[in-house]
Amino acid sequence: MSADKLQNWPGVIRQYQRHLPVTEDTPIVTLGEGNTPLVPAHNFVESIGGKFELHLKYEGLNPTCSFKDRGMTMAISKAKENGAEVVICASTGNTSAAAAAYAARAKMQCVVLIPNGNIAVGKLAQALLYGSTTVAIEGNFDEALRIVRELGETGKVEVVNSINPFRIEGQKTASFEICDQLGRAPDFHFLPVGNAGNITAYWKGYKEYFSVKLSDRLPRMFGYQAAGAAPIVDGAPVEQPNTVATAIRIGNPASWDGAQAAIAESNGHINKVTDEEILAAYKRVATSDGVIVEPASAASLAGVIKANAEGMIPDGSVVTATMSGHGLKDPDNAIKNAGFEPTVVEATREAVMKVIGL
Numbered sequence: 169m170s171a172d173k174l175q176n177w178p179g180v181i182r183q184y185q186r187h188l189p190v191t192e193d194t195p196i197v198t199l200g201e202g203n204t205p206l207v208p209a210h211n212f213v214e215s216i217g218g219k220f221e222l223h224l225k226y227e228g229l230n231p232t233c234s235f236k237d238r239g240m241t242m243a244i245s246k247a248k249e250n251g252a253e254v255v256i257c258a259s260t261g262n263t264s265a266a267a268a269a270y271a272a273r274a275k276m277q278c279v280v281l282i283p284n285g286n287i288a289v290g291k292l293a294q295a296l297l298y299g300s301t302t303v304a305i306e307g308n309f310d311e312a313l314r315i316v317r318e319l320g321e322t323g324k325v326e327v328v329n330s331i332n333p334f335r336i337e338g339q340k341t342a343s344f345e346i347c348d349q350l351g352r353a354p355d356f357h358f359l360p361v362g363n364a365g366n367i368t369a370y371w372k373g374y375k376e377y378f379s380v381k382l383s384d385r386l387p388r389m390f391g392y393q394a395a396g397a398a399p400i401v402d403g404a405p406v407e408q409p410n411t412v413a414t415a416i417r418i419g420n421p422a423s424w425d426g427a428q429a430a431i432a433e434s435n436g437h438i439n440k441v442t443d444e445e446i447l448a449a450y451k452r453v454a455t456s457d458g459v460i461v462e463p464a465s466a467a468s469l470a471g472v473i474k475a476n477a478e479g480m481i482p483d484g485s486v487v488t489a490t491m492s493g494h495g496l497k498d499p500d501n502a503i504k505n506a507g508f509e510p511t512v513v514e515a516t517r518e519a520v521m522k523v524i525g526l
């Protein structure tokens with residue numbers, strides 16, 4: 169393949185420009201996000217006794233290693249177009265990593281509010297290294313978002329959380345890509361639900377592609393919250409959300425209505441999965457198919473396992489699931505849950521042979 173063929177992905181805004189609210193004058197701030205692989209997970213399906221096709225949208229392979237880059241290229245480009253100098257967000261770690269990276273590239277100041285002690289170490293490292301002003305509040309994500317909304321009202325900072333509609337516009341491109349990669353829309357789409365922006369965005373994307381006849385069907389949207397942070401499933405905000413999946417440790421999602429509309433309009437389903445179920449799915453997909461995701465992403469796979477056990481996925485269905493963030497963002501959980509430790513031996517061939525049973 170020629171060099172140009174290998175380098176021709178222009179990022180999601182240029183690729184899907186005609187579906188996005190940008191003009192020729194929008195200064196596009198991109199790191200080449202999008203075009204992430206759709207990885208078939210045959211072994212995973214076989215291991216749970218399923219009779220359907222499962223494809224993992226591996227969003228951990230975006231430039232800052234989560235799906236947030238799709239929304240952030242839009243939010244930062246539009247902020248730049250509008251002359252903003254300072255952007256701000258509340259985050260459980262991935263939005264802040266993406267905001268910090270794209271703001272750095274756009275030469276803007278970035279301020280991130282994170283829940284002190286409750287973000288994965290890789291995400292903290294990103295916010296710091298990309299040079300954002302990192303504020304760890306003694307509170308949770310919902311409290312951080314409340315402060316960010318208040319600061320947004322001063323007009324001095326541009327909020328780049330998913331309450332910024334350009335974020336949703338960028339994130340909907342994941343649905344376009346899935347349709348382009350599969351040559352059709354899936355029958356079911358599974359994803360983790362935290363602040364509920366992504367389920368809102370995916371559904372918007374699937375509907376738009378369908379309405380312009382670039383796909384011939386609409387999937388049923390299946391969303392999963394962590395049991396300790398399941399306000400939409402339980403029907404009320406959760407004061408003290410808690411889960412090992414810190415990315416979705418959210419008690420009062422901003423896009424609650426969007427999630428409910430996606431589920432109702434698509435004849436979908438929303439449910440919750442326990443931390444044990446999340447960690448079991450997390451480990452299963454790593455060992456069955458060589459895909460490492462962060463715990464929040466595994467909530468969608470715990471959902472696939474649950475829906476399959478409940479007989480909700482007919483044989484032969486085409487199922488997609490969003491692997492929202494890379495597993496290496498959270499090495500502490502990876503090591504803690506692997507179930508193995510390295511075997512330390514003296515540096516001899518015999519010692520190694522003994523360990524492997526040769």
Ligand code: F0G
Nearest residue numbers: 259260262263362363364365366492493
């Ligand atoms: N998966 C990961 C890895 C996430 O980081 C998030 C959200 C979600 C799933 C849920 O997506 O909020 O659109 O429903 N992370 C946000 C953040 C809250 O601050 O990084 P959602």
